[in-house]
Amino acid sequence: MSQLGMINEIWLVSPLLILTAGAVAVLLIDVFLQRAWPGGLFTGFVLVAAMYTSNYLFLGEKFLPGQRIFHNLLYADRLSAFALGLFLCASIFVVLLAHEKLKQEKVEAAGEYYSLLLMTTIGAIIFASAGELITMFLGLETMSMALYCLCGSALTVRASSESALKYFLLGSFSSAFMLYGIALLYGLTGTTLIPELAAKLAGMDSTVLYIAIGLVLIGFLFKISAVPFHFWAPDVYQGAPTTITAYMATVIKASAVIALLRFIWGAVPGQAASWTGAMWTLAVITMTVGNLIALRQRSVKRMLAYSSIAHAGYMMVAMQVDPVLQGGGAAILYYLVAYTAMSLGAFAVVLVVASANPGEPDADEITRFNALAQSRPFLAATMALFMLGLAGIPPGMAGLLGKFYIFSSAVQAGFVGLAIIGVLNSAISAYYYLRVIVAMYFIEPQGDEVVEKPELGVGIAGILALCSIGVVALGVFPSALHDSARVTVQSFVNPTSLEITVEQMKAQPRPEFNLSLP
Template sequence: MEIISLADLYSISPLLFLTLGAFGILIVDVFSKESWLRASYTSIFILAALSFAFQLADVAAPGKTAFWDAIYVDSFSIYFQVLILVGALLTVMLSHGRIAQEGVRSLGEFYALFLMSTIGAIIFVSAAEMVTLFLGLEIMSMALYCMCGSAVHSKDSAESALKYFFLGSFSSAFMLFGIALMYGVSGTLSLAESAAVLSSSNSGLVPIAVGFVLIGFVFKIGAVPLHFWAPDVYQGAPTTVTAYMACVVKAAAVGAALRVLWTSFGSDTLFGIWASAVWIIAALTMVVGNLVALRQRSLKRMLAYSSIAHAGYIMVAFLAPHQGGGSAVLFYIAVYTAMTLGAFGVVLAVASPHSSEPDADDIHRFQRLGYRNPVLAGCMTLFLLSLAGLPPGLAGLLGKFYVFNAAVQANYVGLAIIGVLCSAVSCYYYLRVIVAMYFIPKEESDSDSLAPLAPVSLPFAGVIGICAVAVVTLGLFPSILHDGAQFVIENF
């Protein structure tokens, strides 16, 4: 066997930078206790990884692999790498200064885990082979379990880590069993090679394998019926970790699920097996996510259910592989990342830094925000309208349009109707926050009793600004991203 070639190493250069950063920061941590130093150190390595991810676009080719068919180097994996890295960068900027207030004592370890989780996410989306995929999933999750519990003296944080850890390892055990069955039927672990064998096999193990692998993905995406961990974990974990889970981890899971479902299980016979399951899961996810979100008072929980509902919309497009579903997913997940990260950023700015208070992120803290801090409230309004899919939040609206359009063209009209009805329901809980921010009369509100908002730091304002600009730009000029997404899918 030949020695690892330079081309192979180059194709994982973003991962190498992140690994260097993850180990380096543990050393930096010994010598300096400055919070900004560790955050900026982490950002620099993510930026380096990001620039190399962009460079990789030149060598990418459809179906190209590195490391003996273990990692894909195609535009699909690079699209998701860039998305993950941008999401991670914005999360680091959000975390600066806030993460210590939320009870995380050892920042060096936190950022090291953060980078490792990002490494796992990238391996997860670019894996070309089942064991690599599983390892990526586990690297990402294992670091996340620790990050959830990183506020060591908080009851909620420990509890969320416990729940996430048990349910996460349970569902990945199912996924692993599915992988073993796939290997048993096809005799290979490669995603592309197994496709042909799996589709021609009439073994009874194939549907079980497909189902078990699907369980693992459904859990990580946070879709019904495996969504129940999400609200608890999102609420208990430090808010920056929540933002990271809702955006980056979900994006990685969607990317990997799309790859496996369309590559290994992409043939017509296998599509028939999982399409009906995904149909039911998507419909349930949209309905349950939106209905339960209606009665949430905690903004973090509301956004958790909203992210469950959006997972449902995304899964609708899984069913339209040849009708523009792929580019719809890629567009939607990018817009979703921008608006959700922005919304979590505002929640972080408005919520009480003492997350142990029972009403730390309660909706009443947003009362009259439009008069207390008009800029923050304006950005929040934009994000919420975009999440609801109402103008002027055009980006969210277009995302939904692409998804439902693909579903209709693939003859899933019923599912598209359920989706449109559900997003109409979702307007209620998004608008409720906007009403609280602007339309509560002064005498009825208790905003005077709330502590004044802490001043917003520069990186923090940067994140909210970048997200707002991204949402506006993608709403006005969707073709910037959508054309790219179509190119990625054509080279899938």
């Protein structure tokens, strides 16, 4: 497939190159400037530039179905473009959050922080668009290493260092599992390229193969925090600075989900019968455990961590379904976008509320949300919308539609029991989401106790407004995103079926973009 030529291939990875240059530049500027500077804004600019480039490529239809570049090491298909767009959008939001609230987070070294954030994003993009297992592993490690540092970036906060160490130890352990699995797969087939693996594994049936698949899956399930590989998640989510928690719950989780999809649907689809059984059980346990423990949390941040485990469980429901024919793939991608909008917004609110009492260990307790509707009506209203969305109750329409797509694909594939367990879980989750609304709206301020009014900057207000609009609009007009998600999944799973579609798209007039450079 590599008839593109070196120059064109470099064009296709230009977003990655811009991000890399940005990561180095931020570090260097920080070293030479020796004083405070708006590093957040600069990082934001780098991300926007990368976004612009990727969009330009995307609109120019350069991300063709099944296209692979650099000797098949990376996919440059629509799924990569989707991942690029989602991660960069979410990263821009996180950078904006960090720009306003980094001081309250007790993060001193701003240059390193932003540089590491960019590196994590690079790793996430490579992880999600790898066409080969070793590259995938490299992406995973790039992402994880930078992330471990970011978790510990609040140097004076003990919980932050603790979370970094915990995440590092457990993360390395799970990476080793994954690497072992990759080695076994290589031993069985002599290749690590994703589609070639599928071809060689077709019809193969051996114990070693199942062990190998199991080991690789463990690595992925650790990253998406599926039960029983979830024990790190609550502590790390709670200990890390909230900006990083927001980043983990959205970009890192989405990246791991997309990479997992590439593995299960690209490399081992022939063995589906063996891993769907395990996935069924794990999905049920993940949803149930996540929701049940979330019920008992007092810290909203920790509650959102457990809820993110439960949401991983919902997505695992659709992973057992045929990605194209039964709509499992589009359901997961839609859910990822909806979940990103809702949980980014929710973490942003937690960040703002906690910043009223910086450094106190209980700054994100649910009692801190009491009567927020009266001191900060806008903040409370958006949080209520995100909570309703996560529970799948209108007007949080994106959450409702996300669940609808997931459960309808499950019912279509005959997993009625799984869908019923899923909706019952969803009903359980309604309780703890609604409890936040109870605190914000239904509890009156006590006597003449002075309530700290959290600072709400323009940037964060903008993020909250955008996320709110997203949560409502994505649900009221879901077709555009869902249709494009469908084509996206098809472009990876079954590229040949799409050629006509792309031809038709090319027939439509669009701004010309010539890749051949002078």
